Amino acid sequence: MASLPLPLPLAEAPDDVRPVLQGESPLHVAHGLAERFAQTAAERDARGGTPKAERDALRASGLLALSIPTVHGGLGANWRTTLDVVRVLACADSSLAHVFGFHHLMLATVRLFGSPEQWHALFEQTSRHRWFWGNALNPLDERTLAHPRGGWLEFSGQKSFCSGALDSEMLIVSARHAETRAFLVAAIPTQRSGISIAQDWNNFGQRQTDSGSLTFEQVRVEHHELLSDPGPFSSPFAGLRPLIAQLILTNIYLGIGEAAFDDARHYTLSEARPWPASNVARTGEDPYILSQYGEFWLGLEAARALADKAAVGLDHAWSRGTRLTATERGALALAIASAKIAAAQTGLDICTRMFDVAGARATHGELRLDRHWRNLRTHTLHDPLAYKIREIGEWALNRTYPTPSFYS
Structure with missing residues (x-):
């Protein structure tokens, strides 16, 4: 591979986010959170379940907007900085690093698969409301089908390994079109009617990622919520x-x-x-x-x-x-x-x-x-x-x- 340029410097945070970080760099904030999370990591590993207080601390920190461009209210960090924060958190608590990293993966999914109108709006709302994104995509689990219902789609079925879906505001979800078998990806609110998230994650590791199952029961998904322009693997960039x-x-x-x-x-x-x-x-x-x-x-x-x-x-x-x-x-x-x-x-x-x-x-x-x-x-x-x-x-x-x- 040819030599690559050094990563870009971290962009300055906008005024409405800077007070949350109190003038500190994202890595400094991450180290502070990691020190706090490490103090209870063993106890929470034994307990399992949802790390609600710790997820709220991530919300309050401003780091959920880390990878969002400044023009949309985020901190404008590059991937090198975002991944460094993931690593710092993982050294303290890999479950929290998991849901935090996947949050930024879901935002990247919106950017890569969706239209500018979609990711502009969703980035701005995520920054403004400090939304946490969860995962219900799992391409290997094809039990969820999308049935056409006139001007919308009905998602019904199950998904497994839905990391971070509990205690999230938004989800990236997927389904197979019931007729064409096309692979569909959408961004929808977690609290939408018909979505049930089971608290059934009880594996011996990553015990606070809530990577259990989710059920769609006649969930209404609008066509404008589909991330189909340009969609998955439509170009090397989307890939x-x-x-x-x-x-x-x-x-x-x-x-x-x-x-x-x-x-x-x-x-x-x-x-x-x-x-x-x-x-x-x-x-x-x-x-x-x-x-x-x-x-x-x-x-x-x-x-x-x-x-x-x-x-x-x-x-x-x-x-x-x-x-x-x-x-x-x-x-x-x-x-x-x-x-x-x-x-x-x-x-x-x-x-x-x-x-x-x-x-x-x-x-x-x-x-x-x-x-x-x-x-x-x-x-x-x-x-x-x-x-x-x-x-x-x-x-x-x-x-x-x-x-x-x-x-x-």
């Missing part, structure tokens, strides 16, 4: 949507890996005792433990470099707009896939081996340090890494770019 999703996941994985590293280091230095055969006075002098930390650090540094390079590439592609070529999109897909694989493999390695260096006391149940592995293992099953590696192999050997889909 950035899955790449943004993949890079959000990458930064969540990286944040989890960094959190596991930090927790392991704390317990190695403060709680772990040297093994008698090591003949050292303190655990931090054990050569085997030092070697493992060296491996951890190298893995994180490589994943960080790849993730940051991919974020710069995304900003470059975003700035190209409809001029983006299929080749440019393909090169970005490979850069993001490389970063995602590195972040996932390194993170899983650290989350598994952290107890080898932190010692037996780190397994105390109330600490719930196993949540790092549980969160990462749950999230890395989003789409199989083996297929990502195969995509890179196709490029490395045959110079074939990944075929655009909702997962590549």
